[in-house]
Amino acid sequence: MGGRSRGWAAGPLPLPLLLAGLLQLGAAAQVGRWTEVEISLPPGDNITVFVKRGTLTWPTNLCNIIFQRRRLPSLIIKRGEKAVFTFECSDPEKHYVLEVQKNIDCMSGPCPFGEVQLLPSRLPALNRTFIWNVKASPKVGLELQFSSPRLQQIRPGETCPDLVTYSISSSVEKTAVNIGTFCSNGTVSRIKMQGGVKLALYLPWNENRNFSGFNITNRSSIRRLCIIESVFEGEGSATLMSANYPDGFPEDELMSWQFVIPPHLRASVSFLNYTLSNCEKKEERVEYFIPGSLTNPEVFQLGDKQPGNMAGNFNLSLQGCDQDFQNPGALRLLFQVLVQYPQSEGNKVYTVNLSNERAMSLSIEPRPLKTSRRFVPACLICEGPTRCSSNLTLTSGNKYEISFLCDDLTRLWIIAEKSISCTDIGYCSRKSYQLLVPSDIIQLPVELRDYTWKLFVPKDKISLQMSPAQKLQQHTHDKNCETTFSYMLSSAVQGQNLYFGSFCPGGSIEKIQVKTNISVVLRTFSPGFFNESFRQGMNVTFIPSFKDEGIFTVTPDSKAKVYLRTPNWDRGLPPLTSVSWNISVPHDQVAHLTFSKERMGVSCETGRAFMIIQEQKAKAEEIVSRDDEPLPKPRDLHHNFWVNISNCSPMQGKQLDLQFCVSLTPRKMDMMVIILAAVGGGSTLLFALGLLICYAKKSKNKKDSKEPAVGIYNGNINTQIPGKAGKFQKGRKENDSHVYAVIDDTMVYGHLLNGSNGSSTSPEVDVYRPFQGPMGDRPPSPPPICSRISTKKLHPEDPRPFLLSESDGEPYTFSHPKTVALKGNEDNGIPLLEKKEPEEVME
Template sequence: YLGAHLSVGFFSFPYFSEFDIFLPHRDNITVFIERGTVPPPTNACNIIFQRRRSFTLIIKPGERAIFSFDCPDPAKHYVLEVQKSIDCMAGPCPFGEVQLQPSRLPALNRTFIWNVKASPKVGLELKFSSPRLRQIRPGDTCPDLVTYSISGSIEKTAANIGTFCSNGTISQIKMQGGVKLALHLPWNQNRNFSGFNITNRSSIKRLCIIESVFEKEGSATLMSANYPEGFPEDELMSWQFVIPPYLRASVSFLNYTLSNCERKEERVEYYIPGSLTNPEVFQLGDKQPANMAGNFNLSLQGCDQDSQNPGALRLLFQVLVQHPQNEGNKVYTIDLRSEKSMSLTIEPKPLRTNRHFVPACLICEGPTTCSPNLTLTSGNKYEISFLCDDMTRLWVHAEKTISCADSGYCSRKSYQLLVASDIIQLPVQLRDYTWKLLVPKDKFSLQLTPAQKLQQHTHEKNCETTFSYLLASAVPGQNLYFGSFCPGGSIEKIQVKTNISVVLKTFLPGFSREAFRQGMTVTFIHSLKDEGVFTVTPDSKAKVYLRSPNWDRGLPPLTSVSWNISVPNNQVAHLTFSKERMGVSCETGRAFMIIQEQKAKAEEIVSRDDEPLPKPRDLHHNFWVNISNCSPMNGKQLDLQFCVSLTPKKMDMTVIILAAVGGGATLLFALGLLICYAKKSKKKKVGKGPAVGIYNGNINTQMPEKTGKFHKGRKDNDSHVYAVIDDTMVYGHLLNVSNGSFTGPEVDVYRPFQGPMGDIPPSPPPICSRISTRKLHPEDPLPFFLPESDGEPYTFSHPKSVEVKGNGDNDIPLLEKKELEDIME
């Protein structure tokens, strides 16, 4: 490895292996050795030639050079270039395989360049033996660092055809006129063959023709000359593809730009087997042919460009060759003519990169117009098919916008959030369907009513359906995520204050079987104060778990959310919070949690951010749960989760017994009193007794605000008129009639109001104290609620007489004084 020292005068040079290069004159080869692109430190390594140090060495035809390097690693410092000129104009071309000459070169990164001069009317053909070439994009490198660079010349102007690696489909490249080919080899590559040969052909009348041969499934990425720079003006370039008859080819343009044409038109032309209109002309913006059987040609034609603003024509495209798929025989109809503001995209799922060829999945409109992605828009009808060996590699995204422009029209109309059957019938997975619901600010809010009651996804109870709804605010800058919901729960409706995004997201392939469970009705309602209101009707057989919005990030500052929870008459709700405190630290303001039953004079149970949450409790009526956030500190956010379960209502036996005894005693007392009254009545003279007046309820009974405002006196109105009936018609059922044929009148009882109560959720208390608000201490006993039924009759005691001042119109006796004295007796 290390050589001896050679002394020349008073200099001594350490030298390593010597190299001897002789270049015959007839070979027309020149060798250049020079520093690499990254200059090393001065005197780090030198070329020793003729006992002199130098940084370059040029060996011309007919010369011999013996040289060495004074460093052990010259490959780090120097590169070698071999240039060979072939003149096919002065004499015959040396056709056949091109040899790598000279041999026994130093182990440096080296480049072999062949400059072939030929007449512009002569076509030269470069044939590449196995392995064939594969074109790469500028800036890419080959795995083995063995690279071919090919360029041509047009009227003394070079045109870069491309850069190529091994292991591809390109078998030959035909050039018009001269050609320059460079082979780049790394220093450790012991290759001794060029891999191509040159033959002479007739004129091809275009810049070049690239032939690509497929023997099995695969793909090839190709590009126009000078890519990514502009294609030469008014030039023509072609590609020939050889496809086995049992395979199908599809073309897709990955990137292209157009130049500014003064004359002619930029276009691509196809010669497709079996076509009756060859050549078929396409614009670069058109969808390119697909599912082609047999060999075909593709040509790119430029135009005469504007000299002041030429622009740039460039094209990058891909050819996919694969087996025909059975799905290609099925046609699916998607009718979006009745839709508005909707788009649907079918695209491949993201896959991990694989060095092996994977057949493409294409979506086709018609027999040959196919592409990897297809976007369908509302107002149109489509018929599509698929060229795909595995339909699970595709999925569908859909999006629709529903907005309210006319408030009067919106308030009377409802909208359905429903995935149409045309989309469900596709053989690909529906990844998601997004509805953006937009309303005028502070004028309307939104109400979502699902086709089936929803369950909120929590850790305690996961959604097990094939799809779920994701609800989030669609207001720019508002980071509010209401949660994930799926069918099979207790949430009957969801009301949101402003714009919202509803995303139906599928997780399992069986969505088509569960599609009957999807669907929501959207209506526009009066503007809400809370950001969200959830109406919940719990199932008596299952626990309901509910959590606040933005569970993972915390409720946004100054946001209020409410839950309206129904409790059946014969049930008791058990409310439990998942933790003892809210967990939020307020920077400004206070956070509140409020529980309020929806009954008359119901107390609000309030917990602040600095107080414990209520302990588990039973609630007998419909109730509200409201949370209102403060402006929290970073890291201490508000998130609440609670559980509601129902149990049958149990009646206290002591209350039942006391009620029965008390009721029986009251009944006996009333009977005795009435019997005494009946006996006294018989002692009176024969004839009808005094009449009993029934109060006329059709008059205005409201107390006047000021004296003298009630203009109509008693003599002028009908307030003193009574309908007169016999007293026996009122109390006759208590008389002991001997024949038992008397039929008593019906007796009415008061029943409580059965209508809705508590439609408005409780509001958070102000910062100051609230007298009517009860704060629950964790050690306080739970309030005792008497079981009561909404159908239980009420009993009223006799009111005490109250003197009313006025003009006498409201002082109306119900019974005469004498009759009252008789009754009291």
């Protein structure tokens, strides 16, 4: 009564709880139905099935095998047995794996040759591994045939895309040897082994395959560890490796690979990785049987370049040696076989003759290209018929016959370098060199990337002068080079970061002089260099050393503007560096000079930066701008002129980079000038005739009186005061002793001028004087480095150093003339130049 009351008091279950209970019962029934498995093994097959926990570290209490109402962690089913079991979890594939082992004895009875079946069938959806152990006599060869898809060998640690994996091993004197791990979709069609074989096929839990994919057949003895056959039906590649890779190859064993290649394709072998063991007897090597070879087998060391460009089937064998017992080492080999179409029918051969070259090397190598194709045929360069590789280096003094095994030669380029040194100044000064890419290199069907000439000269003893075959244009932002190649000039002095710039044909620069070692790089930008190669070439001569780092000789074109800029444009002119431009102006043209900015833009830590413009004519005025002054406004120049730019020691971040432009326009002459010139010409003619008549008369008088020639100082004339008839029969006006042909400037006899105190008047010391020497050979010189005033700021309380005025504070030349004493009595009635003549004129 009481129990009934308690049940009634509880009342019926709420609807949510009732539904939850029904769902749990249904789920339990569903789990039981999903995981129930029946495996039955016939008594005739030597098969054993293992159901065991996988390698994942799941908690062991989450899932167990329920067999005959018992919870078991694993289950073994032998031949002739039947087992029905379930899993107590809905995802047994996460906890369990299944392994099927089948032993095949070919020693006591006939082998079951033919296609290998996957037995037993209807296995649970677990990760499955089928293992076949085949026992055979060591003198019997067994062959595993893989129809479709063929196999692809993978390296240790790699996984197959579909996770379907074959693992094949053999045995040598009861020692297991791993032949390799393979995936589907490859080139390996057969594997022949001597003696026993173990093959394992791994299938993931969601793979529904019901076939093994291989057959077993019997073959005669192969007398080696194994033979792997690789069949190519078109272009492709295969990566293969020695047995036990990456562990050592078995001692004194032999392993072979057979390659089946379509006759219209070519095959090449390249070793990706190898090591050698320590041999006591014999020698480790590889042997090739190449169709058409007269020296089969061809023997190569593992460090040699391996054959390439092979047509037809060929074999490759790896031979081990007797190893040192105490320190055996390890023989291992990883290699690749590339099969592809040749470059052209007949595979054209190119001759590269470098026998007359000196200190030169040339490399043909792959250029860095990105590609998305699954298979990318290799670009190989072959030296001779079969020696092929992805890189080839040619050296001077030799002659080469090369060919290409490549579907796209734009994937290769050429990089070459040549050194020219001058050690004997006398010999170099009489010799010139041509910077010219040899025609044998230009004719190759591969793009020339860089050809570098490195020119070396003794420091401060000799300099270099380069004259291009065609005048050059400097590459600037305002005018880009549009040719297929250009020259890049930079200093080759160690530690000197000086890049002169990039130059291409079609400009106005006809000569470049550099102070010391330089690197000249001819760089191409398109395959069209072959058609423009006639524009290349540069003649190098050796000249006396000069002070500037570089001098550019420019002859502008009247139809185009010339843009020029300082070296190291992106980084700034190096400290204390001077560069000059010698710019020619035709006599019927006027040059217009313009700078790209108003100031130099450099901040000097020590010294001063200068920009100097000077026309190449007598008494030419120098136009000078310092770093703290504006640059000259655009101006016209009527004569050849120099532009010199000299740097100070700049502060960090404030560098010197200048660009200027030169353009030519016809020189204008108005009608008034022409008329005046004509009138002046007539007057000049009449004046010349008068002078001629006068000169004739004077010559006659001089012949009669035997007086000295006009324009020559007569030191024998008595200089006493006139009045004594015995000495002067004529007055001074009628006497010719004071006549000079030309007195051009008072500076000619400036040393005869006397001061009020009787001493000579000297020019002011430390005052800038314009350059008056010969023009054109050397640029105007900036102030010496030691005289450049520091721009370092002074403390207000520090004493100010003695400074000249701003106009005189940066001297260019220093004049210190000697004092000249004059002899004679003064006569205030005689002009200054007609006082007593000196006994000696000093120059």
